[in-house]
Amino acid sequence: MNVSRQQNGIANSAERGPRARTRKLMLDTATRLMQSGITPSVSEVAEAAEVSRATAYRYFPSQAALVHAVVDEALGPILDWSCERPDARTRIADLLATAMPRIDEFEATFKAALKLSLDQWAQRQAGTLGNEPLFTRGHRVDLLKCVTAPLQGTMTPESRERLAQALSLVFGVEVLIVLKDIWGLTAERAQSVAEWAAKALVDAAIRQAEGET
Amino acid sequence: MNVSRQQNGIANSAERGPRARTRKLMLDTATRLMQSGITPSVSEVAEAAEVSRATAYRYFPSQAALVHAVVDEALGPILDWSCERPDARTRIADLLATAMPRIDEFEATFKAALKLSLDQWAQRQAGTLGNEPLFTRGHRVDLLKCVTAPLQGTMTPESRERLAQALSLVFGVEVLIVLKDIWGLTAERAQSVAEWAAKALVDAAIRQAEGET
DNA sequence: ACCGTTATGATACTCTCGTCTCACAATTTT
DNA sequence: AAAATTGTGAGACGAGAGTATCATAACGGT
Secondary structure, three states, X not given: OOOOOOOOOOOOOOOOOHHHHHHHHHHHHHHHHHHOOOOOOHHHXXXXXXXXXXXXXXXXXXXXXXXXXXXXXXXXXXXXXXXXXXXXXXXXXXXXXXXXXXXXXXXXXXXXXXXXXXXXXXXXXXXXXXXXXXXXOOHHHHHHHHHOXXXXXXXXXXXXXXXXXXXXXXXXXXXXXXXXXXXXXXXXXXXXXXXXXXXXXXXXXXXXXXXXX | OOOOOOOOOOOOOOOOHHHHHHHHHHHHHHHHHHHOOOOOOHHHHHHXXXXXXXXXXXXXXXXXXXXXXXXXXXXXXXHOOXXXXXXXXXXXXXXXXXXXXXXXXXXXXXXXHHHHHHHHHHHHHOOOOOOOOOOOOOHHHHHHHHHHHXXXXXXXXXXXXXXXXXXXXXXXXXXXXXXXXXXXXXXXHHHHHHHHHHHHHHHHHHHHHHHHO
């Protein structure tokens, strides 16, 4: 066994060589298909990317792996968001302004991801599928903890955490699902509602803390 | 063709006869399986209910139809909720107190329903599946419009609608998904956070309206 | 009791997903 | 150039969902 660079099936995407090339081809194809609205199966990506089914399955053993990879790409700008505004109000506004358009742009991808996490939850309930990590890695938690960080000292840690939890309800794909699909709003209106709600929640937490002192 | 009472495969559940009996048996079995956590396929329900696969498919042509029917049962107490409290604050609190425990009780069912609606959305995006009604019939909209009804006159209709839309973000399965699965909260804590957020939103809308007069 | 309707069960079939095996092509190593 | 390694394609295979057909059991009216 030599020290070649392809030991694990799905290697780091930063690598070179034919494997990385094919993987990127498939990933780009999958991303394109997803942004066009459909949630492609592995076979569909294989056909669109003009590789054989067998090859496609070598890189992405399931639709879940495929969606997972596309989500990681779509998540990029959101994870890079700089949590540097001075106060919580502007931080949450800035976060929503950054994240929501991106989520809307990749709506199909994020919805597919949510669907997968529901699948995994159901399978776990059923007893199948041990306690592997759930699909949803809580990026939301970290982002919102940073958003509420400036409030440290102005309220109890419990109140701050509750605020972060409440804010997580108005920040994510779910918002788009509810406001666009049920209410029939546009993406812009949905974002505006989310921003209003977020501001209301932050204000309420601050006001409540001031009243208690 | 005579005028007998079983023209459509899934007849009104209030009817009598062998069809209604088998249907109820399957529905109860499906509900039981779902509350135990799993989202059964039609075949699984058939086996559990001790009817043949063919018979099962006669009543519920797909897993979607099955989940749909179970959701309708699970929704019962929520749709029966009496919107009769005097003001918006108590109405939303009352609604959450009624609905959230029920949603938590049938968590697997509602998650399965959400999964189905995501499926249908994806299929519609893909061009397949014409514009049939989406799975999510907006019960939320009607309930929350009634919740905000007492505010009529105290603010602009736009503000009231925005409040209803914002409230819809803190009322539904999504709340449980985010707070239980991502934050690791208990159902009780989740409900408490939802109630806090709902109160904050209503207060913000009212306060804002008062400030504008 | 008879006959037609209706619900059911058994079975075979199609389709798709995902797995597996084997043969071939491309590339690298010696 | 020959040989070994590695990526790819083609096709077989099994599992599961959903459909369709046919035979039989239960029910209902005359």
